[in-house]
Amino acid sequence: MVVADKPDKMTAREAKRLQTRERLLGAATAEFKRTGMAQADVGAIVAAAGVAHGTFFFHFPTxxxxxxxxxxxxxxxxxxxxxxxxxxxxxxxxxxxxxxxxxxxxxxxxxxxxxxxxxxxxxxxxxxxxxxxxxxxxxxxxxxxxxxxxxxxxxxxxxxxxxxxxxxxxxxxxxxxxxxxxxxxxxxxxxxxxxxxxxxxxxx
CATH class of the missing domain: 1.10.357 (Tetracycline Repressor; domain 2)
Structure with a gap:
Protein backbone atom coordinates (compact mmCIF):
# COMPACT_ATOMS: atom_id res chain seq x y z
CA MET A 1 0.00 0.00 0.00
CA VAL A 2 2.83 2.40 0.81
CA VAL A 3 4.43 1.90 -2.59
CA ALA A 4 1.11 2.35 -4.37
CA ASP A 5 0.44 5.63 -2.54
CA LYS A 6 3.77 7.23 -3.41
CA PRO A 7 2.83 8.37 -6.94
CA ASP A 8 -0.29 10.16 -5.59
CA LYS A 9 1.71 11.92 -2.87
CA MET A 10 4.38 12.95 -5.37
CA THR A 11 1.76 14.26 -7.76
CA ALA A 12 0.15 16.38 -5.03
CA ARG A 13 3.55 17.70 -3.95
CA GLU A 14 4.48 18.54 -7.51
CA ALA A 15 1.15 20.30 -8.06
CA LYS A 16 1.70 22.41 -4.94
CA ARG A 17 5.23 23.25 -6.06
CA LEU A 18 3.98 24.35 -9.47
CA GLN A 19 1.21 26.45 -7.91
CA THR A 20 3.76 28.21 -5.71
CA ARG A 21 5.99 28.84 -8.71
CA GLU A 22 3.08 30.33 -10.66
CA ARG A 23 2.17 32.63 -7.76
CA LEU A 24 5.75 33.81 -7.54
CA LEU A 25 5.97 34.32 -11.29
CA GLY A 26 2.76 36.36 -11.31
CA ALA A 27 3.83 38.47 -8.33
CA ALA A 28 7.31 39.03 -9.76
CA THR A 29 5.92 40.00 -13.17
CA ALA A 30 3.62 42.56 -11.54
CA GLU A 31 6.54 43.98 -9.51
CA PHE A 32 8.75 44.12 -12.62
CA LYS A 33 6.02 46.03 -14.48
CA ARG A 34 5.85 48.51 -11.63
CA THR A 35 9.53 49.13 -10.99
CA GLY A 36 11.63 47.34 -13.62
CA MET A 37 13.65 44.24 -12.81
CA ALA A 38 16.69 45.96 -11.28
CA GLN A 39 14.63 47.84 -8.70
CA ALA A 40 12.17 45.02 -8.01
CA ASP A 41 11.93 44.09 -4.32
CA VAL A 42 12.02 40.35 -3.64
CA GLY A 43 10.40 41.06 -0.27
CA ALA A 44 7.41 42.62 -2.00
CA ILE A 45 7.23 39.70 -4.42
CA VAL A 46 7.14 37.00 -1.73
CA ALA A 47 4.65 39.03 0.32
CA ALA A 48 2.32 39.27 -2.66
CA ALA A 49 2.75 35.55 -3.37
CA GLY A 50 2.21 34.63 0.29
CA VAL A 51 5.41 32.59 0.66
CA ALA A 52 8.62 32.71 2.69
CA HIS A 53 11.55 34.79 1.42
CA GLY A 54 13.72 31.74 0.72
CA THR A 55 10.99 30.17 -1.39
CA PHE A 56 11.65 32.70 -4.13
CA PHE A 57 15.25 31.57 -4.52
CA PHE A 58 14.26 27.92 -4.40
CA HIS A 59 12.24 28.45 -7.58
CA PHE A 60 14.27 31.26 -9.19
CA PRO A 61 18.00 31.57 -8.38
CA THR A 62 17.97 35.22 -9.54
Missing amino acids: KEHVLLEVERREEERIAKQLRKYLRTHQDVSDALAEAVRMIMDLERRLGEALFTDFLALHFSPTRPPLEGGQDHPLIVLVAERIEAARASGEIDDDVIAMNSAVFFLLGLYALLITTHDWPNRPELVDDYLTRTIRGLRAQH
Missing part, protein backbone atom coordinates in the same frame (compact mmCIF):
# COMPACT_ATOMS: atom_id res chain seq x y z
CA LYS A 63 15.50 37.82 -10.74
CA GLU A 64 16.92 37.24 -14.23
CA HIS A 65 15.58 33.68 -14.07
CA VAL A 66 12.07 35.05 -13.53
CA LEU A 67 12.47 37.25 -16.59
CA LEU A 68 13.85 34.31 -18.56
CA GLU A 69 10.70 32.33 -17.76
CA VAL A 70 8.51 35.25 -18.87
CA GLU A 71 10.57 35.51 -22.05
CA ARG A 72 10.27 31.79 -22.79
CA ARG A 73 6.51 31.77 -22.33
CA GLU A 74 5.89 34.91 -24.33
CA GLU A 75 8.11 33.83 -27.22
CA GLU A 76 6.45 30.42 -27.35
CA ARG A 77 3.01 32.04 -27.28
CA ILE A 78 3.86 34.48 -30.09
CA ALA A 79 5.55 31.78 -32.17
CA LYS A 80 2.50 29.54 -31.77
CA GLN A 81 0.16 32.33 -32.85
CA LEU A 82 2.36 33.29 -35.79
CA ARG A 83 2.67 29.67 -36.90
CA LYS A 84 -1.13 29.44 -36.92
CA TYR A 85 -1.38 32.69 -38.87
CA LEU A 86 1.08 31.44 -41.49
CA ARG A 87 -1.12 28.46 -42.33
CA THR A 88 -3.45 30.83 -44.17
CA HIS A 89 -1.14 33.78 -44.98
CA GLN A 90 1.85 32.82 -47.10
CA ASP A 91 3.06 36.21 -48.33
CA VAL A 92 6.26 37.23 -46.55
CA SER A 93 5.07 40.82 -46.15
CA ASP A 94 1.95 39.58 -44.34
CA ALA A 95 4.12 37.40 -42.09
CA LEU A 96 6.43 40.25 -41.09
CA ALA A 97 3.52 42.65 -40.57
CA GLU A 98 1.84 40.13 -38.27
CA ALA A 99 5.08 39.64 -36.34
CA VAL A 100 5.25 43.41 -35.81
CA ARG A 101 1.64 43.50 -34.61
CA MET A 102 2.22 40.66 -32.15
CA ILE A 103 5.40 42.20 -30.73
CA MET A 104 3.74 45.59 -30.27
CA ASP A 105 0.86 43.83 -28.53
CA LEU A 106 3.41 42.19 -26.23
CA GLU A 107 4.87 45.61 -25.46
CA ARG A 108 1.44 46.92 -24.50
CA ARG A 109 0.79 43.96 -22.21
CA LEU A 110 4.18 44.03 -20.48
CA GLY A 111 4.47 47.80 -20.16
CA GLU A 112 7.49 49.94 -21.03
CA ALA A 113 9.74 48.98 -18.09
CA LEU A 114 9.23 45.23 -18.32
CA PHE A 115 9.39 45.21 -22.13
CA THR A 116 12.74 47.02 -22.02
CA ASP A 117 14.08 44.52 -19.45
CA PHE A 118 12.66 41.68 -21.54
CA LEU A 119 14.63 42.79 -24.60
CA ALA A 120 17.80 43.52 -22.63
CA LEU A 121 17.82 39.95 -21.36
CA HIS A 122 16.67 38.55 -24.71
CA PHE A 123 19.97 39.38 -26.40
CA SER A 124 22.27 39.53 -23.39
CA PRO A 125 25.46 37.47 -23.70
CA THR A 126 25.18 36.72 -19.96
CA ARG A 127 21.55 35.54 -19.97
CA PRO A 128 21.01 32.34 -17.97
CA PRO A 129 20.88 29.20 -20.13
CA LEU A 130 17.41 28.11 -21.23
CA GLU A 131 16.40 24.76 -19.79
CA GLY A 132 14.67 22.72 -22.47
CA GLY A 133 12.71 24.14 -25.39
CA GLN A 134 13.95 26.06 -28.39
CA ASP A 135 16.00 29.20 -27.92
CA HIS A 136 14.48 32.25 -29.68
CA PRO A 137 11.66 30.37 -31.49
CA LEU A 138 10.31 33.59 -33.02
CA ILE A 139 13.59 34.30 -34.81
CA VAL A 140 13.64 30.72 -36.10
CA LEU A 141 10.05 30.93 -37.34
CA VAL A 142 10.59 34.26 -39.12
CA ALA A 143 13.76 32.86 -40.69
CA GLU A 144 11.85 29.80 -41.92
CA ARG A 145 9.22 31.99 -43.58
CA ILE A 146 11.89 34.17 -45.21
CA GLU A 147 13.68 31.05 -46.46
CA ALA A 148 10.42 29.70 -47.93
CA ALA A 149 9.93 33.03 -49.72
CA ARG A 150 13.50 32.90 -51.04
CA ALA A 151 13.04 29.33 -52.29
CA SER A 152 9.83 30.27 -54.10
CA GLY A 153 11.38 33.32 -55.75
CA GLU A 154 9.25 35.76 -53.78
CA ILE A 155 12.37 37.50 -52.48
CA ASP A 156 15.94 37.87 -53.67
CA ASP A 157 17.90 34.64 -54.02
CA ASP A 158 20.92 36.15 -52.26
CA VAL A 159 18.99 36.70 -49.00
CA ILE A 160 20.34 34.75 -46.01
CA ALA A 161 17.17 33.92 -44.10
CA MET A 162 18.51 33.71 -40.54
CA ASN A 163 20.54 36.90 -40.93
CA SER A 164 17.53 38.74 -42.30
CA ALA A 165 15.31 37.49 -39.46
CA VAL A 166 17.83 38.69 -36.88
CA PHE A 167 18.27 42.07 -38.63
CA PHE A 168 14.49 42.52 -38.85
CA LEU A 169 13.71 41.67 -35.23
CA LEU A 170 16.72 43.47 -33.73
CA GLY A 171 15.86 46.58 -35.70
CA LEU A 172 12.22 46.41 -34.67
CA TYR A 173 13.06 45.95 -31.00
CA ALA A 174 15.53 48.85 -31.08
CA LEU A 175 12.96 51.07 -32.81
CA LEU A 176 10.27 50.26 -30.26
CA ILE A 177 12.33 50.89 -27.13
CA THR A 178 13.78 54.16 -28.42
CA THR A 179 10.56 55.73 -29.76
CA HIS A 180 8.10 54.78 -27.02
CA ASP A 181 6.70 58.31 -26.57
CA TRP A 182 7.26 59.63 -30.07
CA PRO A 183 4.02 60.91 -31.67
CA ASN A 184 5.08 59.67 -35.13
CA ARG A 185 5.99 56.20 -33.90
CA PRO A 186 3.29 54.34 -35.92
CA GLU A 187 4.54 55.95 -39.12
CA LEU A 188 8.14 55.03 -38.25
CA VAL A 189 7.18 51.40 -37.65
CA ASP A 190 5.22 51.28 -40.91
CA ASP A 191 8.17 52.77 -42.80
CA TYR A 192 10.57 50.30 -41.18
CA LEU A 193 8.35 47.40 -42.25
CA THR A 194 7.97 48.74 -45.80
CA ARG A 195 11.73 49.22 -46.22
CA THR A 196 12.51 45.80 -44.76
CA ILE A 197 10.19 44.09 -47.24
CA ARG A 198 11.49 46.20 -50.11
CA GLY A 199 15.03 45.15 -49.23
CA LEU A 200 14.07 41.48 -49.36
CA ARG A 201 12.18 41.58 -52.66
CA ALA A 202 13.79 39.97 -55.68
CA GLN A 203 15.28 42.50 -58.06
CA HIS A 204 14.14 41.94 -61.62
Whole structure:
Protein backbone atom coordinates (compact mmCIF):
# COMPACT_ATOMS: atom_id res chain seq x y z
CA MET A 1 0.00 0.00 0.00
CA VAL A 2 2.83 2.40 0.81
CA VAL A 3 4.43 1.90 -2.59
CA ALA A 4 1.11 2.35 -4.37
CA ASP A 5 0.44 5.63 -2.54
CA LYS A 6 3.77 7.23 -3.41
CA PRO A 7 2.83 8.37 -6.94
CA ASP A 8 -0.29 10.16 -5.59
CA LYS A 9 1.71 11.92 -2.87
CA MET A 10 4.38 12.95 -5.37
CA THR A 11 1.76 14.26 -7.76
CA ALA A 12 0.15 16.38 -5.03
CA ARG A 13 3.55 17.70 -3.95
CA GLU A 14 4.48 18.54 -7.51
CA ALA A 15 1.15 20.30 -8.06
CA LYS A 16 1.70 22.41 -4.94
CA ARG A 17 5.23 23.25 -6.06
CA LEU A 18 3.98 24.35 -9.47
CA GLN A 19 1.21 26.45 -7.91
CA THR A 20 3.76 28.21 -5.71
CA ARG A 21 5.99 28.84 -8.71
CA GLU A 22 3.08 30.33 -10.66
CA ARG A 23 2.17 32.63 -7.76
CA LEU A 24 5.75 33.81 -7.54
CA LEU A 25 5.97 34.32 -11.29
CA GLY A 26 2.76 36.36 -11.31
CA ALA A 27 3.83 38.47 -8.33
CA ALA A 28 7.31 39.03 -9.76
CA THR A 29 5.92 40.00 -13.17
CA ALA A 30 3.62 42.56 -11.54
CA GLU A 31 6.54 43.98 -9.51
CA PHE A 32 8.75 44.12 -12.62
CA LYS A 33 6.02 46.03 -14.48
CA ARG A 34 5.85 48.51 -11.63
CA THR A 35 9.53 49.13 -10.99
CA GLY A 36 11.63 47.34 -13.62
CA MET A 37 13.65 44.24 -12.81
CA ALA A 38 16.69 45.96 -11.28
CA GLN A 39 14.63 47.84 -8.70
CA ALA A 40 12.17 45.02 -8.01
CA ASP A 41 11.93 44.09 -4.32
CA VAL A 42 12.02 40.35 -3.64
CA GLY A 43 10.40 41.06 -0.27
CA ALA A 44 7.41 42.62 -2.00
CA ILE A 45 7.23 39.70 -4.42
CA VAL A 46 7.14 37.00 -1.73
CA ALA A 47 4.65 39.03 0.32
CA ALA A 48 2.32 39.27 -2.66
CA ALA A 49 2.75 35.55 -3.37
CA GLY A 50 2.21 34.63 0.29
CA VAL A 51 5.41 32.59 0.66
CA ALA A 52 8.62 32.71 2.69
CA HIS A 53 11.55 34.79 1.42
CA GLY A 54 13.72 31.74 0.72
CA THR A 55 10.99 30.17 -1.39
CA PHE A 56 11.65 32.70 -4.13
CA PHE A 57 15.25 31.57 -4.52
CA PHE A 58 14.26 27.92 -4.40
CA HIS A 59 12.24 28.45 -7.58
CA PHE A 60 14.27 31.26 -9.19
CA PRO A 61 18.00 31.57 -8.38
CA THR A 62 17.97 35.22 -9.54
CA LYS A 63 15.50 37.82 -10.74
CA GLU A 64 16.92 37.24 -14.23
CA HIS A 65 15.58 33.68 -14.07
CA VAL A 66 12.07 35.05 -13.53
CA LEU A 67 12.47 37.25 -16.59
CA LEU A 68 13.85 34.31 -18.56
CA GLU A 69 10.70 32.33 -17.76
CA VAL A 70 8.51 35.25 -18.87
CA GLU A 71 10.57 35.51 -22.05
CA ARG A 72 10.27 31.79 -22.79
CA ARG A 73 6.51 31.77 -22.33
CA GLU A 74 5.89 34.91 -24.33
CA GLU A 75 8.11 33.83 -27.22
CA GLU A 76 6.45 30.42 -27.35
CA ARG A 77 3.01 32.04 -27.28
CA ILE A 78 3.86 34.48 -30.09
CA ALA A 79 5.55 31.78 -32.17
CA LYS A 80 2.50 29.54 -31.77
CA GLN A 81 0.16 32.33 -32.85
CA LEU A 82 2.36 33.29 -35.79
CA ARG A 83 2.67 29.67 -36.90
CA LYS A 84 -1.13 29.44 -36.92
CA TYR A 85 -1.38 32.69 -38.87
CA LEU A 86 1.08 31.44 -41.49
CA ARG A 87 -1.12 28.46 -42.33
CA THR A 88 -3.45 30.83 -44.17
CA HIS A 89 -1.14 33.78 -44.98
CA GLN A 90 1.85 32.82 -47.10
CA ASP A 91 3.06 36.21 -48.33
CA VAL A 92 6.26 37.23 -46.55
CA SER A 93 5.07 40.82 -46.15
CA ASP A 94 1.95 39.58 -44.34
CA ALA A 95 4.12 37.40 -42.09
CA LEU A 96 6.43 40.25 -41.09
CA ALA A 97 3.52 42.65 -40.57
CA GLU A 98 1.84 40.13 -38.27
CA ALA A 99 5.08 39.64 -36.34
CA VAL A 100 5.25 43.41 -35.81
CA ARG A 101 1.64 43.50 -34.61
CA MET A 102 2.22 40.66 -32.15
CA ILE A 103 5.40 42.20 -30.73
CA MET A 104 3.74 45.59 -30.27
CA ASP A 105 0.86 43.83 -28.53
CA LEU A 106 3.41 42.19 -26.23
CA GLU A 107 4.87 45.61 -25.46
CA ARG A 108 1.44 46.92 -24.50
CA ARG A 109 0.79 43.96 -22.21
CA LEU A 110 4.18 44.03 -20.48
CA GLY A 111 4.47 47.80 -20.16
CA GLU A 112 7.49 49.94 -21.03
CA ALA A 113 9.74 48.98 -18.09
CA LEU A 114 9.23 45.23 -18.32
CA PHE A 115 9.39 45.21 -22.13
CA THR A 116 12.74 47.02 -22.02
CA ASP A 117 14.08 44.52 -19.45
CA PHE A 118 12.66 41.68 -21.54
CA LEU A 119 14.63 42.79 -24.60
CA ALA A 120 17.80 43.52 -22.63
CA LEU A 121 17.82 39.95 -21.36
CA HIS A 122 16.67 38.55 -24.71
CA PHE A 123 19.97 39.38 -26.40
CA SER A 124 22.27 39.53 -23.39
CA PRO A 125 25.46 37.47 -23.70
CA THR A 126 25.18 36.72 -19.96
CA ARG A 127 21.55 35.54 -19.97
CA PRO A 128 21.01 32.34 -17.97
CA PRO A 129 20.88 29.20 -20.13
CA LEU A 130 17.41 28.11 -21.23
CA GLU A 131 16.40 24.76 -19.79
CA GLY A 132 14.67 22.72 -22.47
CA GLY A 133 12.71 24.14 -25.39
CA GLN A 134 13.95 26.06 -28.39
CA ASP A 135 16.00 29.20 -27.92
CA HIS A 136 14.48 32.25 -29.68
CA PRO A 137 11.66 30.37 -31.49
CA LEU A 138 10.31 33.59 -33.02
CA ILE A 139 13.59 34.30 -34.81
CA VAL A 140 13.64 30.72 -36.10
CA LEU A 141 10.05 30.93 -37.34
CA VAL A 142 10.59 34.26 -39.12
CA ALA A 143 13.76 32.86 -40.69
CA GLU A 144 11.85 29.80 -41.92
CA ARG A 145 9.22 31.99 -43.58
CA ILE A 146 11.89 34.17 -45.21
CA GLU A 147 13.68 31.05 -46.46
CA ALA A 148 10.42 29.70 -47.93
CA ALA A 149 9.93 33.03 -49.72
CA ARG A 150 13.50 32.90 -51.04
CA ALA A 151 13.04 29.33 -52.29
CA SER A 152 9.83 30.27 -54.10
CA GLY A 153 11.38 33.32 -55.75
CA GLU A 154 9.25 35.76 -53.78
CA ILE A 155 12.37 37.50 -52.48
CA ASP A 156 15.94 37.87 -53.67
CA ASP A 157 17.90 34.64 -54.02
CA ASP A 158 20.92 36.15 -52.26
CA VAL A 159 18.99 36.70 -49.00
CA ILE A 160 20.34 34.75 -46.01
CA ALA A 161 17.17 33.92 -44.10
CA MET A 162 18.51 33.71 -40.54
CA ASN A 163 20.54 36.90 -40.93
CA SER A 164 17.53 38.74 -42.30
CA ALA A 165 15.31 37.49 -39.46
CA VAL A 166 17.83 38.69 -36.88
CA PHE A 167 18.27 42.07 -38.63
CA PHE A 168 14.49 42.52 -38.85
CA LEU A 169 13.71 41.67 -35.23
CA LEU A 170 16.72 43.47 -33.73
CA GLY A 171 15.86 46.58 -35.70
CA LEU A 172 12.22 46.41 -34.67
CA TYR A 173 13.06 45.95 -31.00
CA ALA A 174 15.53 48.85 -31.08
CA LEU A 175 12.96 51.07 -32.81
CA LEU A 176 10.27 50.26 -30.26
CA ILE A 177 12.33 50.89 -27.13
CA THR A 178 13.78 54.16 -28.42
CA THR A 179 10.56 55.73 -29.76
CA HIS A 180 8.10 54.78 -27.02
CA ASP A 181 6.70 58.31 -26.57
CA TRP A 182 7.26 59.63 -30.07
CA PRO A 183 4.02 60.91 -31.67
CA ASN A 184 5.08 59.67 -35.13
CA ARG A 185 5.99 56.20 -33.90
CA PRO A 186 3.29 54.34 -35.92
CA GLU A 187 4.54 55.95 -39.12
CA LEU A 188 8.14 55.03 -38.25
CA VAL A 189 7.18 51.40 -37.65
CA ASP A 190 5.22 51.28 -40.91
CA ASP A 191 8.17 52.77 -42.80
CA TYR A 192 10.57 50.30 -41.18
CA LEU A 193 8.35 47.40 -42.25
CA THR A 194 7.97 48.74 -45.80
CA ARG A 195 11.73 49.22 -46.22
CA THR A 196 12.51 45.80 -44.76
CA ILE A 197 10.19 44.09 -47.24
CA ARG A 198 11.49 46.20 -50.11
CA GLY A 199 15.03 45.15 -49.23
CA LEU A 200 14.07 41.48 -49.36
CA ARG A 201 12.18 41.58 -52.66
CA ALA A 202 13.79 39.97 -55.68
CA GLN A 203 15.28 42.50 -58.06
CA HIS A 204 14.14 41.94 -61.62
